[in-house]
């Protein structure tokens with residue numbers, strides 16, 4: 336696989352990270368290496384592994400051959416130099432930030448964030464002495480005014496969950512780079528099939544693989560992908576953790592030891608080793624099954640969501656519809672620039688004319704849709720964001736995050752679209768009464 340960098344996304348989704356068959360057993364499927372540790376050949380081998388003098392497996396908190404296939408595959412699909420699997424998407428985001436930010440530092444985040452990320456950035460990171468400054472996702476020109484010597488990164492989402500605004504990745508990456516900062520992006524909603532942020536200048540891509548990558552709502556997982564593009568050494572004053580001797584690891588200088596993979600190497604050997612939000616090999620394997628059909632499922636998610644959005648647009652009980660695939664959507668033009676042209680993902684949000692309470696009635700009247708806090712399942716899902724995922728936010732924060740009180744978010748599944756629309760139709764009829 337490594338010899339075929341020209342394989343396209345669909346081929347990488349099925350093959351990347353796995354040689355023809357398992358060298359130990361000839362197993363064609365990726366084997367599940369359900370082991371905590373690996374034997375050393377002798378004491379010298381053990382010492383060399385610990386000193387990073389040679390590659391090899393030590394302990395599954397740090398690395399695992401099944402998880403390695405998952406990491407290599409996601410890195411290949413995103414076009415990065417390396418990836419780190421994490422127990423959840425939340426862990427991936429936490430590590431992506433903590434890998435370069437310490438107490439006394441700050442980060443800048445585009446304000447339309449996934450609810451969990453919003454809470455992490457504005458509350459939990461504050462406990463660690465890291466301040467988050469929120470910025471309007473449509474105004475990269477404002478970045479310079481928010482950045483100071485203690486700023487360490489800029490963070491955004493490709494298709495923001497739940498407002499479904501699409502960000503101008505090229506503009507944000509350029510604005511960040513002009514200020515000597517890496518641009519990090521959560522590509523969960525788009526997946527590498529619909530957007531490859533690294534091609535638009537992003538330096539680090541994070542995923543909740545729990546969603547479309549796994550695709551069936553069964554297993555938690557996350558990933559951090561390092562583009563290998565950010566020159567940490569050129570900004571050593573801002574990133575001493577990356578470009579000066581690291582006392583926590585034999586005084587290694589990560590930019591010297593790992594070159595373009597410095598960031599992801601440090602994330603694994605410092606953060607993952609010392610804090611341990613490790614992806615289980617079993618979950619890596621389950622999510623790999625999902626990734627093999629990512630492109631096929633995403634085609635159907637996109638097609639169904641487009642039809643649902645168009646249906647909702649014409650309904651008198653519906654006040655507004657957010658779907659970047661709609662011609663007159665505010666973000667349609669940006670979406671056509673930053674996405675791959677294969678679709679606009681499976682999320683649709685809309686407001687009911689009858690307001691907040693009608694949102695709750697609608698959710699309860701649906702029969703095919705499951706009422707739960709998840710997205711990216713083969714099954715259609717629904718949630719009323721203001722009373723659930725974003726319930727910790729005050730009114731002002733809700734508006735900044737793009738969550739209207741009457742907003743309902745659909746994660747349109749891959750069922751027959753006529754059945755999906757019929758269910759929405761009967762629920763809207765109930766809501767209208």
Ligand SMILES: *Cc1c(COP(=O)(O)O)cnc(C)c1O
Pocket residue numbers: 423424425426449451452492496521523524542543544545546555556557710
């Ligand atoms: C779900 C989600 C996360 C968090 O991922 P988990 O796997 O649930 O920890 C982060 N970002 C986005 C956009 C998400 O939808």
